[in-house]
Amino acid sequence: PVSSSLYGSRFLTGRLGGSITHRCFYTPTPANKHERKYWCKMAASGVCYTIISSSSHALSEYRGRVALGDAPQDGTFTVTMAGLRSSDAGTYRCGIGSTNDGLYVSLNLTVLPDATMARPTQLIRGELHGSVTVLCPSGDTQGDKKRFWCKVGRSSCALIASSDGYVDRRHQGRILITPQESSGAFRVLINALKKEDSGLYLCGTQGLRGQDSPQEVVLQVATASTIPRRPKFFSGTVGGSLSFQCHHDPKGTYEKKYVCRWEGGSCPVLLDDEGFVLESYKGRIQISSSDPERGTYAVVLRQLREEDAGWYWCGASSGHAELTAPLKLLIHKG
Structure with a gap:
């Protein structure tokens, strides 16, 4: 049986005639490694039609412009769609399982005449009770904007920490946002990792005019840990x-x-x-x-x-x- 979690970006933007690459991250259990991976598009009827899967060829209208690659040892599979048309816009699922209703992440693809490319999603792996360092690139070199780290939920991104000193209750004593370097980049340090810390996050800077394009980060916390639980x-x-x-x-x-x-x-x-x-x-x-x-x-x-x-x-x-x-x-x- 397919088990545990699947993470991926919720929004994708592509340029007309250009291409997008989407990464889906899954827990690399033996079942997940060998199970069918799929990419499907939602129709108005509520059915998700397979565009390509690891066990079938691409749907005829996508042939030659869509590819799916699985890297089971890393727990990721990648879908690339090229020659984007305005009709490609819509809701997609990337998922694992014999049907298109099993374990999946839904995402919206927008196709624009001139879109800027988003940064690829970062994958960070940590161990239970251990610590991780996340590098957040930022376009802000002035250093006068608020730096933030939030966890993506179904409808919004829940703020966990920001550079003005805010830290949510569950992260007291275990998260730190470093000052910015001259490049504008900063780091987020998290420790005493818990299983529920796994998920999709955003980090970036926020000025008066809203967020600069944030970095997407998938954090996977391995439960088989070599790090003992020490007195705190x-x-x-x-x-x-x-x-x-x-x-x-x-x-x-x-x-x-x-x-x-x-x-x-x-x-x-x-x-x-x-x-x-x-x-x-x-x-x-x-x-x-x-x-x-x-x-x-x-x-x-x-x-x-x-x-x-x-x-x-x-x-x-x-x-x-x-x-x-x-x-x-x-x-x-x-």
Whole structure:
């Protein structure tokens, strides 16, 4: 039986005479890998007529201008339609199954005389309890627009985090939108990944005149994880001290390992393994021991204060990617 989830873009725009390429992402279970993949177009009668599938040739009027390619090892299949006509506009389904009513995603194709090409959808894979780094290209190099990350639902995109400090309740302590680089690009860091984080997202910038063309991102969280569930809560007493362990991949190479204080969607670094300590924490925080072979280092925070309570991240930088994990400190009065 076909199982689990299927993701793909909900809207496509193509240029008259041009072509579109649409990617459908599915969970690469053995059943899904071998099942029929299809691309069909909805008729007014409510029937979805197969245009092409992995088990049949293209419908005669589309022959020579439509192709379907399946990459089961990646959990994706791609449909390309060329020589677009205005009559190609309409509602399509990309799906998996022996009929056209099984597992599918519906999308609308608009065909315009002069359309700009959208960026291809990014596929990001993460592991349960692990972390991911999403690179969001942006046309905005001024840096004065709001950066956002939202999850696409049936009718709208639910805001999860934005650069003005908003973070939705379910993502407290586990998402961060970085400042923009000179190119206008920024990154979204998400950790403590859950199965329900899988889905289709948009990231981009939003000015007074609305959104610039956002980047579509499909996040797939693999449930077979090598990352153990680690303690997230640590408690201490005012005036006392507490210690916690940070973990990273012992086989990985990292330019920097650090601890930062997460608050309202930003995370200023408190200390790193190159000797930096934030001025207001000098004499109170240090890396007490490090075991690179096991991929761990211990951090001690002394002279605890009530205001130390809250979220912290352990981080390790590797190129554009950040390996991060959250923890929360609970501080009791003596």
